[in-house]
Amino acid sequence: EIVLTQSPGTLSLSPGEGATLSCRASQSVTSRYLAWYQQKPGQAPRLLIYGTSSRATGIPDRFSGSGSGTDFTLTISRLEPEDFAVFYCQQYGDSPITFGQGTRLEIK
Amino acid sequence: QVQLVESGGGVVQPGGSLRLSCAASGFSFSTYGMPWVRQAPGKGLEWVAFIRFDGSNKYYRDSVEGRFSISRDNSKNTLFLQMNSLRAEDTAVYYCAKPVGGADTSEGLVFDIWGQGTMVTVSS
Numbered sequence: 001e002i003v004l005t006q007s008p009g010t011l012s013l014s015p016g017e018g019a020t021l022s023c024r025a026s027q028s029v030t031s032r033y034l035a036w037y038q039q040k041p042g043q044a045p046r047l048l049i050y051g052t053s054s055r056a057t058g059i060p061d062r063f064s065g066s067g068s069g070t071d072f073t074l075t076i077s078r079l080e081p082e083d084f085a086v087f088y089c090q091q092y093g094d095s096p097i098t099f100g101q102g103t104r105l106e107i108k
Numbered sequence: 109q110v111q112l113v114e115s116g117g118g119v120v121q122p123g124g125s126l127r128l129s130c131a132a133s134g135f136s137f138s139t140y141g142m143p144w145v146r147q148a149p150g151k152g153l154e155w156v157a158f159i160r161f162d163g164s165n166k167y168y169r170d171s172v173e174g175r176f177s178i179s180r181d182n183s184k185n186t187l188f189l190q191m192n193s194l195r196a197e198d199t200a201v202y203y204c205a206k207p208v209g210g211a212d213t214s215e216g217l218v219f220d221i222w223g224q225g226t227m228v229t230v231s232s
Binding site: 031037045046050051056057088092095096098099100101102 | 143152153154155167169203208214215217218219220222223224225
C-alpha cells in the first residue's frame with residue numbers, strides 16, 4: 001500500500017501568515033488522485049482539495065493544492081483564526097486508499 | 109441537504125459484535141459507492157471497508173477482513189457495518205462518508221460529506 005508521510009508534524013504560525021504543508025508518498029500517486037482534509041477537535045473531517053488542486057465546494061481560495069508524483073503540497077495563504085486544525089492528505093489512486101498521519105497547525 | 113447519520117456504536121467486550129448503521133438523505137444514495145472510515149482516539153484516519161453502489165463488490169482492509177462485513181439497503185438509503193470478533197485495536201470513531209463522485213467515477217473514493225461518527229469501544 002502507498003504510505004503517505006506528512007511534514008511537519010506540528011506547524012506553529014500566527015494569523016495572517018502563510019502555511020505550507022507537505023505530503024510525500026512512498027510511490028507515485030496515480031493520476032494525481034490526492035486530497036486534503038481539515039479536521040477540528042470533535043468534528044468530522046472536511047474535504048478541502050481533491051485531484052491535487054481542485055477546491056471542494058465552499059472552500060475559500062486561500063487554500064490551494066499542488067504537486068505530482070510523490071510530492072504534494074497544501075498551501076494556505078493569509079491564515080484565519082478558524083484555519084487552525086489538523087490536516088490530512090489522502091491518496092485514492094491505488095487500493096487501499098490511505099491517509100497521512102496528519103499535520104497539526106497551531107496558533108503561535 | 110445532504111446528511112449522513114451513524115448509529116449503533118457502544119461498549120463491547122473483546123470477541124463481541126456490533127452492527128453500525130449509516131442513514132443517508134439528500135442525495136441519490138443508490139448511485140454512490142460508500143465507505144466506512146475509522147479514527148482511533150488521538151490518531152489519524154483509516155479506511156475500513158467500501159461497498160459498490162449496487163452491493164456487487166465489497167473491499168476490506170486486511171486487519172478486518174473476515175471479521176467485518178459491509179452491506180447496504182438501497183431501498184432504505186442505509187449503509188451497515190457488521191463487526192464481529194472485535195478487538196481492542198478496533199476501538200475508534202467510525203464514520204460513513206459520501207464520495208464526491210458517483211459510481212465508477214474518478215472521484216468515487218474521495219469524500220466530501222461525512223457523518224458525525226459513532227464511537228466503538230472494545231474493552232473488558
